[in-house]
Amino acid sequence: MxxxxxxxxxxxxxxxxxxxxxxxxxxxxxxxxxxxxxxxxxxxxxxxxxxxxxxxxxxxxxxxxxxARCIDLSEATAAAPKGIVVLPSYNGARKLPNLTALLALELARQGVGVLVHGPSVDPTRVTTGQVFEAASLPIVRDASELAAAWQAGQPAFMDIADLCPAMDKLLAVRWTIGLRNPGHSVAKLLDPFTLSHGHLPSVRVVNHTHPEYAHSLRAYLQHAHANAMLMRGTEGEPVADARRQPKCDIFIRGEHDEALSLSPVEGVLTTLPDLPTSHTAADTAQYIAQVRAGVQPLPPAIQAQAQALVQALARVAATATA
Missing domain, CATH: 1.20.970.10 (Transferase, Pyrimidine Nucleoside Phosphorylase; Chain C)
Structure with a gap:
């Protein structure tokens, strides 16, 4: 052909x-x-x-x-009765600690099934998969392993090579031609629970790195009647910047929900969270452990993001049964 x-x-x-x-x-x-x-x-x-x-x-x-080419994860949905949040994680950390795993843990603490998908390794960045490994969090390969992680109250990371091998190969073209391709845009939109799982609520976090992409992604979410949070990610990761609350727009069935959306923090910051100065996977995992132990506070921006996602799931469930 x-x-x-x-x-x-x-x-x-x-x-x-x-x-x-x-x-x-x-x-x-x-x-x-x-x-x-x-x-x-x-x-x-x-x-x-x-x-x-x-x-x-x-x-x-x-x-x-x-x-249509993602593996079937329907077996795991019974282990997430409060709904699912999907965190596509494709950029990794370049300068700041990658706290996608911290957001995933906070959502899981509130009873949500969380799937993070993306590449395990990026030669130029610290990936969420590497942070999961350093933090001894579940890295799964199929629906049964995902269900086990959710039953244990844990978020899970799945390599895109396991979720959709064909997409993994397309993403790898970047290392040959030196440029990202449409696969990177598509991967950040993947929610494998949207197709045939009845009324189980799921919400995906769709993030962008440049403001101009916000317009096309917003139009897509409206066109696709998607349940999603649209935001400018932290170095391209689907987690709020721990230093300053970004704008987070919630879409329920493609309709913008102003009440659930988060406004950005404006003006000069008077305080900053005590973040690690290193962005290595080991140091990031250590910081996450301190937050989980109560030694460090959960950054308010990440707490607000998690709460907005939990509320969005409840709204999706309510609209499905209305």
């Missing part, structure tokens, strides 16, 4: 290219994920989309194709 016809449409530069429809985008991404096309075509697709940017319809088709 070939995706040359699609590349001809999306590859005419920023001004000459046009966007694909949902069905076209899904077909293209299915061929890419299933490796039915050549490496040269995959590289051309990645570069063309990098220049053009993804439309809402293209994101929809891409996400549909990817969800």
């Amino acid at each position: 070939s995706i040359a016809a699609y590349i001809k449409i999306i590859g005419r530069g920023k001004d000459g290219a046009r966007s694909l429809g949902i069905d076209e985008a899904r077909d293209l991404f299915e061929q890419v994920l299933d490796a039915k096309v050549s490496d040269l075509e995959i590289g051309a697709f990645c570069l063309a989309m990098r220049i053009k940017g993804e439309s809402v319809e293209e994101l929809d088709g891409f996400v549909q194709a990817t969800h």
